[in-house]
Amino acid sequence: MRPSVLLALAAAAALALPAVAWGHAGLVRTVPSASRTVNAPPGQVVLSYTEPVVGRFAIVSVTDAEGRQIASEPPSNAPGAPQTLITPLRRAPEGWYLVFWRVVSADGHPVRGAFTFAVGPNPGPPPQFRVPSLSETATSTRLLISRWVVFLSLLAALGLFVLRTVIARPVVRAVRGCSLRPLSVAFGVAIVIALVAIPVYVDLATAQFTLRSAFDLGAIVPAARASGFGRDYLDLELVVALFGIAAFVALFVDRPERAERSVAELLALPAALLTGAAALVLPSLAGHAGQKSPRGLALPLDSVHMGAAAIWLGGLIGLIVFWLSVPAGNRIAALAFVVPRFSAVAFGSVVVLIGTGIGSSFLELPTFSTLWQTSYGKALLVKIALLFAALMLAGVNLARTKPRLQAAGVRPSLGPSAAVLLRRLVQGEIVFVAAALFAAIVLTSLPPPASALARVKNISARVGPGPVSEVVAKGPYRVRVGVSPNRAALPNTFSVAITRGGRPVRGAQVVSRFDMLDMDMGEQSYRVPERKPGVFVKSAPALVMVGHWALQFEVTPPGAKPFVVTLLDKASG
């Protein structure tokens, strides 16, 4: 391959994005509204989410300033509204209340949050609530590894099957003494690993999400069946088993030594390939693609992305198995036949992989900058870098090894060194692709960036979690913004120190605005009074929830045009 083509491929790979990912329920509406005062005691707390949540696994606690529970019953789904949870309350006297919630969303992931509301008419100042720990992650090591094994074995099985039945099959007639049996055995091993790994992964994931032991199967199995995530993966187990059966039949009736396929072969092979394709749809349904609009586009992009990855990864593994199993005397001739055929298919797969990745990126990332500003984006960049490395090795194989193997028929001296180089490069490629798959697994365990991030324009800095002291230059002005302690559901102190040429700017008007980006809560606005020359300070319980906040400070210096400093803050619990 020419360097220009390689460069173009590399550039495209730099934009390639993952497709498989998980969705997460987001809180979109609460009754009573967060941080607002209601005049009569509410009979219940109503929480509405972006997607169905399982009432049986939800925890909703409503406590007063002394930590007394006022929820009278556990939460349950509202009739006919699987996205809504209702928690009945005892009669709540005047005062402030903290609502803490934890739900398991349709994809099986736990999500937590908290907000406050007050019962009036005179609730008094908001107290300092003790917020339970709000950090929870689906990225524990054992979950990541088990998920990686599931995808690695599934993709390897699919790719090995395609290599064995479509790409490498004619080698039996072309090169005497070649056998495809080792490829069939490798496929069998991969599918057995997938069949064992899928239920183990569902067990571990459900155990973590429902806070139970992985050995408590009496509780785990009903829980897995009750969540959308668990049902999709148990369906995947069934479909992979069916793929195993169909593929076994296709391999059993296959007679590669004959020039033309029989009717039985022509029936069994497409049936097995179709069953394999079915297995690619279910992980997409269980992931972000299943929750992402438009699903008609997100789901096919995701499934085709995985299919292309399967043909590439499984084919590479198959090449190594083939290399090792072919008798040394036939090796060069066999490789000279199989490698060009595989290269052509793998090249197409990589193009499709990149195309579908870019397509998914438009659906998954709200802004281009989220690529390097969020953990999701960073995991993605790691994945792209690993794929880039794999592509470089693939490029060397295409440009040097393949032509040498083909020329070995005329110049036998080229053969052995080309074969050894091929094995080393393909082994390296497998390591990089498998590592890129692991990066994709990490990625799909992180929530994608909040779509509300696209709503905020001209962000001066991203801050938090933890206390903030950020200096922003705006024209001739320098503005130091402080937020302390930058924790949700507590009164926070916001300070704005404005200087121009090193001198404090007196008499400015400063208005702060707080906009919750992870759910729709309405904007809060405060005037920030001047406490010292050029220093404006306000203490307010403005950050009522854990999550992403747009903090905007509109500064109007005396006799000058106003300007706005916008910080994107992450408030912790």
Add this chain to the structure above:
Amino acid sequence: MSVQTRLLLALVAVAAAAVAWIVVIEAIRRTI
């Protein structure tokens, strides 16, 4: 192995594909 046996086995593969897609379509219907 007779032709009939081979055809019967191939039909098993076709049936497996049909069942797999019924499972997938049901899962899609459930999600959307």
